[in-house]
Amino acid sequence: MTAHPDFLKYVNKHADKFVQRLADAVQIKRYPGNLSSIRDLILIVLYLDLFSISGDAAYREETIAMGHWLEKQLKGLGVTTTLKDLGQQTLQGQRLDLPPAILGKLGEDPKKRTVLIYGHYDVQPALQSDGWATDPFMLVEKDKKLYGRGSTDDKGPIMGWLNVLEAHQAQRLELPVNLRFCFEGMEESGSEGLDELIEREAAAGGWFNGVDCVCISDNYWLNTRTPALTYGLRGIAYFAINVSGPGQDLHSGLFGRMVHEPMTDLIKLMSILVDHNGQILIPGIESMVAPPDESEIELYTKMDYSIADVAEAVGASIALSDHKETVIMGRMRNPSLSLHGIQGAFSEPGSKTVIPSKVAGKFSIRLVPPQTPEIVNPLVTAYIESEFAKMNSKNKMNVECSHGGKPWVADINHWNFEAARRAVEAVWNKSPDYTREGGSIPVTLTFAETLGVNVLLLPMGRSDDGAHSTNEKLDLSNFIEGTKVLGTYLYEVAQLAREA
Numbered sequence: 151m152t153a154h155p156d157f158l159k160y161v162n163k164h165a166d167k168f169v170q171r172l173a174d175a176v177q178i179k180r181y182p183g184n185l186s187s188i189r190d191l192i193l194i195v196l197y198l199d200l201f202s203i204s205g206d207a208a209y210r211e212e213t214i215a216m217g218h219w220l221e222k223q224l225k226g227l228g229v230t231t232t233l234k235d236l237g238q239q240t241l242q243g244q245r246l247d248l249p250p251a252i253l254g255k256l257g258e259d260p261k262k263r264t265v266l267i268y269g270h271y272d273v274q275p276a277l278q279s280d281g282w283a284t285d286p287f288m289l290v291e292k293d294k295k296l297y298g299r300g301s302t303d304d305k306g307p308i309m310g311w312l313n314v315l316e317a318h319q320a321q322r323l324e325l326p327v328n329l330r331f332c333f334e335g336m337e338e339s340g341s342e343g344l345d346e347l348i349e350r351e352a353a354a355g356g357w358f359n360g361v362d363c364v365c366i367s368d369n370y371w372l373n374t375r376t377p378a379l380t381y382g383l384r385g386i387a388y389f390a391i392n393v394s395g396p397g398q399d400l401h402s403g404l405f406g407r408m409v410h411e412p413m414t415d416l417i418k419l420m421s422i423l424v425d426h427n428g429q430i431l432i433p434g435i436e437s438m439v440a441p442p443d444e445s446e447i448e449l450y451t452k453m454d455y456s457i458a459d460v461a462e463a464v465g466a467s468i469a470l471s472d473h474k475e476t477v478i479m480g481r482m483r484n485p486s487l488s489l490h491g492i493q494g495a496f497s498e499p500g501s502k503t504v505i506p507s508k509v510a511g512k513f514s515i516r517l518v519p520p521q522t523p524e525i526v527n528p529l530v531t532a533y534i535e536s537e538f539a540k541m542n543s544k545n546k547m548n549v550e551c552s553h554g555g556k557p558w559v560a561d562i563n564h565w566n567f568e569a570a571r572r573a574v575e576a577v578w579n580k581s582p583d584y585t586r587e588g589g590s591i592p593v594t595l596t597f598a599e600t601l602g603v604n605v606l607l608l609p610m611g612r613s614d615d616g617a618h619s620t621n622e623k624l625d626l627s628n629f630i631e632g633t634k635v636l637g638t639y640l641y642e643v644a645q646l647a648r649e650a
Contacts, residue, residue: 204272236343249335257328270337307367326644340553380607382586385517394508523554555592
């Protein structure tokens with residue numbers, strides 16, 4: 151069964167309107183509602199220069215306001231919604247409210263399957279000075295690509311679902327399935343509070359009770375030409391090494407080689423976490439993972455992927471190996487450790503001869519089965535503490551384990567994946583790759599374990615979209631055709647129910 155032809159026609163006809171909706175989500179300069187209440191007036195203030203960055207305390211109110219904007223969009227498209235309070239967190243020394251989770255419900259037909267849609271409305275930090283060609287919070291279309299923070303991760307896919315709803319509402323088309331929605335504002339910072347919410351809402355009478363499957367669009371094709379369906383994700387464990395010494399920053403001309411410097415200690419510790427070939431140096435991490443057998447390696451050999459795809463995606467020929475299978479396994483089925491940055495260090499243009507009084511080195515480990523944060527975190531902490539002790543430094547050091555998530559693998563023979571395969575083939579006229587993604591979406595495993603249903607990752611974006619990086623983009627064709635795939639997938643879920 152293909153999607154209703156009027157749905158497909160509507161998407162083609164209203165592409166410009168859909169792009170504008172995405173632009174509104176990337177940057178909202180003023181509140182789109184009417185001044186009907188004090189709440190609306192407050193929201194206007196919050197919407198000025200709205201950057202929905204969940205990991206920065208300075209933007210917390212803006213992230214919360216972004217959630218209110220999204221809820222208003224859903225309500226306008228006929229969705230019954232509620233904002234769920236997820237509690238508070240301490241961030242950068244402040245006690246802050248967590249952005250609300252937006253739960254939605256559309257359809258109660260017991261004869262139809264019920265699909266739960268997940269997405270996140272928060273984004274990674276971005277500054278034009280980081281190397282963006284344009285303002286990261288202003289959607290810019292160039293060469294049929296849509297540039298802006300959140301365009302592909304994850305505001306583009308969320309807007310795709312809104313496009314599907316609009317196309318049906320505008321033409322009074324009946325949706326082929328019941329829908330439930332769960333949109334959060336803390337995915338980029340560990341999805342705090344969401345696991346507990348899912349557990350509550352999975353119970354009898356909860357918003358997620360009776361869900362038949364879950365669909366998440368928050369990852370990417372393996373390359374730029376072949377759509378993908380993703381059945382596995384690596385988990386994540388995020389760390390900070392905090393080193394402090396003097397009571398204030400020092401002049402290197404006055405105190406250099408007189409005192410133990412926190413930056414020197416930190417650089418030493420960060421240099422012994424991973425080698426230049428990606429091998430993790432922390433004892434016990436690599437040895438947890440069993441080597442692949444021949445049948446698994448054959449899966450990677452068949453994938454439509456090459457070393458040239460790596461170069462195209464990253465903009466340089468810097469792959470760790472010339473062997474396709476080795477590179478793919480490095481992304482999909484092996485753990486990796488990446489160094490992300492140093493907080494407290496001088497990084498502005500020019501010269502500054504300062505000895506920082508305290509610094510924090512940030513890094514993360516992407517996890518694969520059977521690794522979990524609970525198993526890995528003690529190994530990391532013990533190793534770093536042991537190595538620091540060997541340095542005989544008089545500085546103080548501690549390891550901070552922040553957010554984390556377990557890895558996940560699903561059954562690709564389930565009807566949920568079959569529906570997605572049919573949808574991809576109907577819209578893109580080619581069969582998808584079946585991939586395990588290198589990134590982490592911790593809530594995926596929570597949905598699978600708590601609801602006891604199949605979870606599908608149905609990516610909209612391509613491998614070169616640059617999520618989390620400068621000049622993040624979403625190809626216009628992926629946004630529009632991707633909207634069609636999302637809608638067609640719902641029709642195929644309904645068709646497979648009739649075939650069962």
